[in-house]
Every structure is written in structure tokens, then in C-alpha cells.
Amino acid sequence: MDQATTADILIRAAEPGDAAAISALLGQIGTFEGTLQLPDMPVASRLDFLQRVDAHSCNLVALAGGEIVGMAGLHPQQPSLRRSHVRGLGIGISPGWQGRGLGHQLITRLLNWADGWAGILRIELHVHADNERAVTLYRSLGFVEEGRHKAYALKNGLYVDGISMARLHPNPPRIAD
Template identity: 40%
Template sequence: MSDILIRAREPTDMADITELLNQPRAIWGTLQMPFVSLEARQKRASATGGDLHLVAVIDGKTIGSATLNRFENRRAHAGSIGMAVHDAYAGRGAGSALLGALIGQADNWLNLKRLELNVWSDNTRAMALYERFGFEREGVFRNYAWRDGAYADSVAMARLRF
């Protein structure tokens, strides 16, 4: 993991992020649509407000992306996360590094008590990662979304900090 740099997302990262989010395995593991253009991703990225956007970089290439969305009002104690890693770099520690950085921000700077996420029920690799960081399964959303020609279930997971 020592060759992985975690830092804030910059506008210059969008070409690499577009590439990684157009990878077959990355698309399969997210709610993103395939074949999204760089222009569309740039437009979407410029519209995000105070969310935390991090990237994982190896040898100057952005190979992972993660976001922490903090909720407001009566849910200001909570946030949701989402992340993806380029197919060619999966298994090299970028997911762990990104998740660790998000949790560090949530715990030490935002004082969030609850982090939540949804993960496809057949994405056992991602669920194992989240469980290593203290996330627990809270329930299943049946037929959560249309993915690759069929409805897929999603597992709600959360990490509570007391």
C-alpha cells in the first residue's frame, strides 16, 4: 500500500476517473452507467457541493475514487460513502487506503457517528472489505436496481461510532 497516494480529487483527475468508471468490473460494482463521456463526468463533478472527494494515485495515475456525502439537518451525524477502483489495479490496496481515509475524515474531522453504504449482494469482495473496517450488514434491498440485464439486490451496511 506504500505506493498508493490518497489525496483530494482535482479537475485534472477526471479523465482517469472516467476511464476507471468505464471499466467492466468497476461499472458492475457501482450504480454508474457505462460509456459515460469525460464531458458528462466533468459536468457532474462540478455540480457537487461540500462532499469529500478523494482519489487513489499510483505512479501519477488516478486509479481509485471515493466520495463521502454528509447528510444535513436531523441526519447531520451521518454520511454515505461510495467508491470504485480501476479494474487493472484491483487487489493492490487502493480500496483499503481510500476507505481508511474516508473513515479518518468522518471520525476525526466531521465527528460523524454513522457511515452507511449500499453494495450489491453478490459483491462479496467489497462486503469483506467493508466488514474489515467495522461495517455491519443491516438489511437487503430486493430488486434494488437494474444491472446488466436483470434486477439485482443490494445490501445496506453501516458503521456506527459511539
């Protein structure tokens, strides 16, 4: 395991040129299982999506020694004006960096963007019910469980339940005095 600490991590906006490295991260054994990605998919299968720049999203990468070891993003959920206040959270962390606080750092940075700069009221996510570490992380950051989806995703030959979680802005914007 890398001896670097999260203090040695650089977090920055993801750029289109990062797409291949982000795709490789999402396809890594130990990372893809906690997402809806598939094993043994070509890096190119995700490039079009990962190269897109969307002014209504915030996509971050975490680098250790110049290598992308984590990514997280907030994305609009639908092209509906009535849901423009909502973003969905996605995250992927390299196995060697899981459980070391990197997910907390990435999500905290996203929450700062959402709360302070983007006028986002609600952030939603889905997590596999067997991913206790992720559920604990999300709860620590103010996400609450809103529902459970039976047989939500196929994972290594078994259907696993999913948990829907969301976080509402703790202090929604108002007019300054």
C-alpha cells in the same frame, strides 16, 4: 497487471481538474459494474457532479504513476439538519488494482476524516449482494448489514439484490478533559 504495490500509491484530495480522469475510471469495464454507473456513457456525463467542491464532503483519489486508479468519497445524504451527522460512501477502483488493498487504504483515510475531523456519526453504503469482496472489505472496517433490497439494481440484464450497510463512529467525540 501493474507491478506497483499499494505502498507506491499516492492518496490525495480530489480536485476539480481530476473530474475527467475520475469519470473515465467510473466508466471503465470492471469498475462500473459494481456501481450504479452505466456502460458506454461519455466522460462528460459525470463532469458537472465530479467538478463540484463541497466543504461537507471528502473526496479522495489514489494515483499510481500519476494515473488515477481509485477514488472514494463521503457525501451528505440529504440537505436536512436532522441528517447532518450522516455521510454516504462511494468508491471505485480500477480493475488492475482491485483486491490489492487499495479500497482498504482509501476507506481507512475517509474514516479518519469522518471520525477525527468532521464529527460524522454514521456512514452508509449500498453494495450489490453478489460483490462478496466488497462486502468482506466493508465488514472488516466495521460496517454492518442493516437490510437487503430485492432487485436493487439492473446489472447486465439481471436484477441484483443490494445490501444496506452502515458504520457508527466507534468512539464519538466528547469534550476533552
